Amino acid sequence: MNNLDLSLYLVTDRGMSKGRSHEYIVEEAIKGGVSMVQLREKDISSRDFYQLAFSLKQTLVKHQIPLIINDRLDIALAVDADGLHIGQSDLPYNVARQLLGADKIIGLSVETVEQARLANALDVDYIGLSPVFSTLTKSDINTPLGLNGIKEIATFSKHQMVAIGGINKENTADIFRSGAHGVAVVSAIVSHESPFQAAKELRNIIDQL
Amino acid sequence: MNNLDLSLYLVTDRGMSKGRSHEYIVEEAIKGGVSMVQLREKDISSRDFYQLAFSLKQTLVKHQIPLIINDRLDIALAVDADGLHIGQSDLPYNVARQLLGADKIIGLSVETVEQARLANALDVDYIGLSPVFSTLTKSDINTPLGLNGIKEIATFSKHQMVAIGGINKENTADIFRSGAHGVAVVSAIVSHESPFQAAKELRNIIDQL
Numbered sequence: 001m002n003n004l005d006l007s008l009y010l011v012t013d014r015g016m017s018k019g020r021s022h023e024y025i026v027e028e029a030i031k032g033g034v035s036m037v038q039l040r041e042k043d044i045s046s047r048d049f050y051q052l053a054f055s056l057k058q059t060l061v062k063h064q065i066p067l068i069i070n071d072r073l074d075i076a077l078a079v080d081a082d083g084l085h086i087g088q089s090d091l092p093y094n095v096a097r098q099l100l101g102a103d104k105i106i107g108l109s110v111e112t113v114e115q116a117r118l119a120n121a122l123d124v125d126y127i128g129l130s131p132v133f134s135t136l137t138k139s140d141i142n143t144p145l146g147l148n149g150i151k152e153i154a155t156f157s158k159h160q161m162v163a164i165g166g167i168n169k170e171n172t173a174d175i176f177r178s179g180a181h182g183v184a185v186v187s188a189i190v191s192h193e194s195p196f197q198a199a200k201e202l203r204n205i206i207d208q209l
Numbered sequence: 210m211n212n213l214d215l216s217l218y219l220v221t222d223r224g225m226s227k228g229r230s231h232e233y234i235v236e237e238a239i240k241g242g243v244s245m246v247q248l249r250e251k252d253i254s255s256r257d258f259y260q261l262a263f264s265l266k267q268t269l270v271k272h273q274i275p276l277i278i279n280d281r282l283d284i285a286l287a288v289d290a291d292g293l294h295i296g297q298s299d300l301p302y303n304v305a306r307q308l309l310g311a312d313k314i315i316g317l318s319v320e321t322v323e324q325a326r327l328a329n330a331l332d333v334d335y336i337g338l339s340p341v342f343s344t345l346t347k348s349d350i351n352t353p354l355g356l357n358g359i360k361e362i363a364t365f366s367k368h369q370m371v372a373i374g375g376i377n378k379e380n381t382a383d384i385f386r387s388g389a390h391g392v393a394v395v396s397a398i399v400s401h402e403s404p405f406q407a408a409k410e411l412r413n414i415i416d417q418l
Contacts, residue, residue, distance in 0.1 A: 046280055046295075047299055072255070074286070074300065077283070077286075078282075078300060088256075089254035089255065099286050
């Protein structure tokens with residue numbers, strides 16, 4: 001996947017979307033300039049996850065924006081998503097790659113500098129630095145990597161890097177300047193009164209770098 | 210899958226296994242006469258599910274007993290399991306079949322006579338009648354089908370049928386006599402002091418029919 005655009009990567013969260021549908025949030029955020037979308041669902045039946053993914057795929061194909069599924073390789077296969085994002089507690093990377101094939105995007109979360117070093121042995125398409133700042137979105141998180149963590153990982157990582165966790169208008173420029181190729185955003189977009197406006201503001205910051 | 214032996218089908222449940230490993234329970238139950246094993250896990254990371262399935266696969270291959278994975282098609286693919294068991298809230302059957310291929314076993318839970326009728330349009334390898342009696346194993350269950358439900362479904366179903374829910378030594382013979390081709394057992398084996406003895410007693414009942 002050569003033309004991967006990680007710059008403004010939306011990660012969904014139904015619980016933080018204030019009752020608005022993924023389709024609404026995603027359509028608005030794409031108008032605002034989101035470059036990739038990850039569907040992340042927990043505590044949902046496989047059928048419901050499949051149906052959400054199927055529906056979101058229709059929306060994203062229209063805009064030629066890649067759909068990445070979090071964790072669930074079966075859902076990614078079932079809807080022919082563009083890729084899969086795996087964490088350290090998900091399927092091993094090699095298993096996921098073998099089942100998905102070489103053409104799909106696979107992203108891997110790394111939570112420490114050591115995990116980022118280990119990721120250099122894998123041909124993942126990107127790594128997610130998680131979390132870069134503290135956040136309320138995920139409950140099971142490690143110590144934030146901070147801007148210094150991004151800078152350190154940028155010195156040796158062979159992968160494109162997207163930072164996630166506590167991303168907002170105030171810190172986006174610094175994250176890019178520290179070496180990240182993108183920001184993965186949850187609440188700053190999905191919880192915003194206007195997901196369009198929220199995405200547009202971040203897009204403007206990124207485009208001015 | 211022509212030589213499917215549903216007769217004594219063990220379904221795992223870590224929470225009811227009194228701290229004993231799946232490998233222990235399954236090895237003992239196979240010595241007692243179990244003919245198939247389903248790995249059912251909820252509230253577990255994909256990595257842990259994968260590792261449990263991988264380990265159990267090694268055990269089962271040795272004994273030439275099929276391993277069926279509950280719900281998670283990705284885990285089934287990842288460990289090359291013999292099949293997948295899906296419920297009404299899991300991936301749609303046609304999606305699962307397309308991804309798994311024609312050679313794998315796919316079982317489908319039906320909770321009502323109407324669902325059993327609809328299953329006649331699908332080329333599933335078996336249907337699971339769930340629950341046949343009331344049970345504490347699953348919390349989200351419908352009204353039990355009872356022996357009369359088995360008998361009614363047996364009049365029209367083109368599929369092999371395994372009954373699940375509240376199976377024990379006292380009702381196993383009646384379940385077969387009502388038209389089922391097998392019993393799927395959870396607590397009567399996994400919670401028993403001797404999973405070997407529990408399986409053996411059920412096997413003896415079945416073999417004497």
